[in-house]
Amino acid sequence: MIAPMAKVQVLGPRRRLGAVLSFLQERGVLDLRTPAPLLSGVPSGALRPVPLREGEHASERALVAAADASARLQAALPPPGRGDEEALPDVEDPSFPVRVEALDAERRALEARLAALKEERLVVERYGKLLVALAPLRPTLPGAGEPHPVGLVMRRDPRALELLDGELRRLTGGNCSVQSRPAGENQLAVLVSVPRDRSREVAALLFERGVEEIRLPARYAGQPLVRALQLLLAREREIPAQAAAAEAELAALSARAGPALRRALHEARSRLARLRALARCGETRHAFVVTGWIPRAGVPALEASLGGTFGGRVTALVHDPEASEGEDVPVVLQNPPLLRPFERLLALVPPPRYGSVDPTPFLALFFPLFFGLVVGDAGLGALGIAAALAWRRRGWGGAAGQDLAAIAMACAASALLFGLLFGEAFGDLGARLGLHPLLLDRRRALLAFLGLTVGVGMVHVGLGTAIGAIHSLRHRHWRKGLERGGRLVLLAGSAVVALAVAAVLPRGALLPGLWVAGAGTALAVAGGGPMALLEVVLSLGNVLSYARLMALGVASVMLAEVANHMPVAVRPLAAGLALAILLHALNFTLGLMSPLIASLRLHYVEFFEKFYEGGGRPYRPFALWT
Amino acid sequence: MEKVYLALAAALSVGIAAVATAWVQSRIGAAGAGALAEKPELRGTIIVMLAIPETLVILGFVVAILILTGVG
Numbered sequence: 210m211i212a213p214m215a216k217v218q219v220l221g222p223r224r225r226l227g228a229v230l231s232f233l234q235e236r237g238v239l240d241l242r243t244p245a246p247l248l249s250g251v252p253s254g255a256l257r258p259v260p261l262r263e264g265e266h267a268s269e270r271a272l273v274a275a276a277d278a279s280a281r282l283q284a285a286l287p288p289p290g291r292g293d294e295e296a297l298p299d300v301e302d303p304s305f306p307v308r309v310e311a312l313d314a315e316r317r318a319l320e321a322r323l324a325a326l327k328e329e330r331l332v333v334e335r336y337g338k339l340l341v342a343l344a345p346l347r348p349t350l351p352g353a354g355e356p357h358p359v360g361l362v363m364r365r366d367p368r369a370l371e372l373l374d375g376e377l378r379r380l381t382g383g384n385c386s387v388q389s390r391p392a393g394e395n396q397l398a399v400l401v402s403v404p405r406d407r408s409r410e411v412a413a414l415l416f417e418r419g420v421e422e423i424r425l426p427a428r429y430a431g432q433p434l435v436r437a438l439q440l441l442l443a444r445e446r447e448i449p450a451q452a453a454a455a456e457a458e459l460a461a462l463s464a465r466a467g468p469a470l471r472r473a474l475h476e477a478r479s480r481l482a483r484l485r486a487l488a489r490c491g492e493t494r495h496a497f498v499v500t501g502w503i504p505r506a507g508v509p510a511l512e513a514s515l516g517g518t519f520g521g522r523v524t525a526l527v528h529d530p531e532a533s534e535g536e537d538v539p540v541v542l543q544n545p546p547l548l549r550p551f552e553r554l555l556a557l558v559p560p561p562r563y564g565s566v567d568p569t570p571f572l573a574l575f576f577p578l579f580f581g582l583v584v585g586d587a588g589l590g591a592l593g594i595a596a597a598l599a600w601r602r603r604g605w606g607g608a609a610g611q612d613l614a615a616i617a618m619a620c621a622a623s624a625l626l627f628g629l630l631f632g633e634a635f636g637d638l639g640a641r642l643g644l645h646p647l648l649l650d651r652r653r654a655l656l657a658f659l660g661l662t663v664g665v666g667m668v669h670v671g672l673g674t675a676i677g678a679i680h681s682l683r684h685r686h687w688r689k690g691l692e693r694g695g696r697l698v699l700l701a702g703s704a705v706v707a708l709a710v711a712a713v714l715p716r717g718a719l720l721p722g723l724w725v726a727g728a729g730t731a732l733a734v735a736g737g738g739p740m741a742l743l744e745v746v747l748s749l750g751n752v753l754s755y756a757r758l759m760a761l762g763v764a765s766v767m768l769a770e771v772a773n774h775m776p777v778a779v780r781p782l783a784a785g786l787a788l789a790i791l792l793h794a795l796n797f798t799l800g801l802m803s804p805l806i807a808s809l810r811l812h813y814v815e816f817f818e819k820f821y822e823g824g825g826r827p828y829r830p831f832a833l834w835t
Numbered sequence: 836m837e838k839v840y841l842a843l844a845a846a847l848s849v850g851i852a853a854v855a856t857a858w859v860q861s862r863i864g865a866a867g868a869g870a871l872a873e874k875p876e877l878r879g880t881i882i883v884m885l886a887i888p889e890t891l892v893i894l895g896f897v898v899a900i901l902i903l904t905g906v907g
Contacts, residue, residue, distance in 0.1 A: 557878065557879030558879050656900070659900065756897045757890070757893040760896045763900075810886035810889070813883045814886070814887060
């Protein structure tokens with residue numbers, strides 16, 4: 210149900226406004242509204258909006274900057290561990306941004322150091338491997354001249370090496386040597402020796418052909434090969450320790466600053482909310498007024514704590530919502546714990562308007578029922594219950610996850626129950642093991658199953674129409690109530706006609722059924738005018754739409770039957786079994802998705818249309834930032 | 836031969852309805868994706884709108900079942 214709300218005006222001496230706002234923020238129960246006389250923008254009587262003073266404007270700017278800086282740095286730091294926490298200055302103190310900037314600079318320096326070490330580690334690994342491979346080779350020339358060594362990296366391809374050798378011989382007149390050794394899985398380290406006076410042409414050739422020349426980083430360039438190798442190996446040993454030290458420093462910074470930043474962010478945003486709440490308050494020369502909505506059940510506690518804290522200097526005036534305020538009143542859904550998880554299913558539609566009907570109890574009943582009708586398999590139901598229990602036990606997804614696990618549990622239990630009624634467990638495997646249908650066999654009695662789902666649809670749509678009619682009559686919308694009542698009578702008449710045609714009722718019920726349906730249509734037209742005829746046709750279409758439960762259910766059971774046929778039809782047996790398991794897994798996955806979407810659609814489109822009034826305002830109390 | 840005609844009629848009933856549903860859903864899906872990029876809060880409305888044309892193929896399926904089971 211939708212909790213009854215009350216409008217509260219908190220009144221007190223002007224100088225107490227700050228303290229009262231702090232009090233209300235800590236209580237976190239009042240959804241603030243600008244007092245009605247101030248909404249027009251024209252001051253009424255002595256009441257005027259509370260202006261922000263110059264100091265408060267400066268505070269607002271400081272708080273926005275502090276909140277942004279804290280949030281940015283907190284997001285950039287790794288998750289904080291245990292350690293000594295730093296005490297940051299107050300968020301409005303000029304030294305706060307300076308200190309946060311210093312912490313951020315420390316973080317940036319550490320991250321830059323880590324990035325440099327990571328890059329150097331890659332370089333050292335790569336060149337170390339190449340130099341180890343090149344170390345045994347000596348530059349030599351078959352002819353005269355001083356040899357000029359060039360180190361190359363190539364992929365392991367003998368043809369590429371031959372081509373390189375041929376090109377170099379052509380360029381140097383055969384006075385060159387090409388030696389190679391493996392360096393890693395797919396690489397070759399190649400030492401090319403050419404006469405020094407031909408080195409420029411050789412460099413140009415290598416560049417032109419895209420052959421990678423080994424150029425050592427500046428730190429090792431110009432060193433003899435052995436010395437460079439020694440330096441590289443030494444760095445390879447040093448880098449992990451240095452990287453670990455930098456990471457430890459970063460973790461320590463996070464442990465020191467993370468909790469303090471979180472507190473600062475909390476404080477800055479809470480103070481900012483308080484400052485901005487001032488703009489929604491009204492004042493006279495000596496008094497203030499804070500207006501807002503609160504669940505009626507919370508009013509006595511608020512009054513008592515206001516009296517206790519302010520000793521009677523601040524008072525609360527309580528009003529019931531007026532009819533004209535319907536759209537302004539926030540909505541709080543209040544259902545028993547068993548039904549509360551199903552409130553989540555309303556997240557995809559706007560909340561119900563205050564004073565309208567909360568559909569949660571109906572969702573809690575019909576949503577699992579539709580799911581069970583579609584899946585209707587004891588095996589899949591048992592698997593679903595096991596999965597929902599595991600989900601619940603592990604606490605995945607926090608509060609939302611627990612609610613979804615409760616919905617999953619209800620749906621899986623319904624699938625198990627309908628599986629027993631239809632005599633299905635993993636398709637016809639249950640029947641082969643001796644499970645018999647208690648209600649009907651979906652695989653054979655297709656028409657009976659179709660009748661069952663359309664009958665359920667008739668009840669569901671009829672219930673929605675009845676709720677809508679009662680709601681309209683209670684709010685004295687007589688014509689709307691008459692139209693909805695007429696549609697309900699038409700549905701009842703149509704049900705009698707359908708049952709008489711299907712020979713469930715005696716043939717003699719046909720004519721009275723037609724009379725009732727005709728009377729219902731006349732009532733609907735009397736209440737809603739000629740356009741109500743269209744609604745009448747749509748109502749019947751809504752009922753037929755429930756045939757989707759039968760269509761999806763038959764598809765599910767047929768897929769399971771095909772899966773069970775696999776071990777017989779496919780050889781070897783192991784392949785057949787694997788295919789069967791795969792198809793059952795696919796059926797289980799489809800069984801999670803399709804019935805959920807179909808059930809939601811039936812509620813949102815077919816059921817809610819009959820009575821649901823969206824456009825409700827969510828309840829957002831003025832509270833400390835969390 | 837009669838069985839072949841019945842099977843063909845059932846296949847056409849569900850097949851044509853499925854093509855119609857697919858066509859409508861493709862149009863709604865494309866427009867819905869565009870709308871979602873602008874207004875993510877419309878996701879509920881768009882899921883519902885996307886599911887509306889499914890009724891076409893469901894009714895096609897029901898007609899196919901009625902043909903195959905020889906009702907009427």
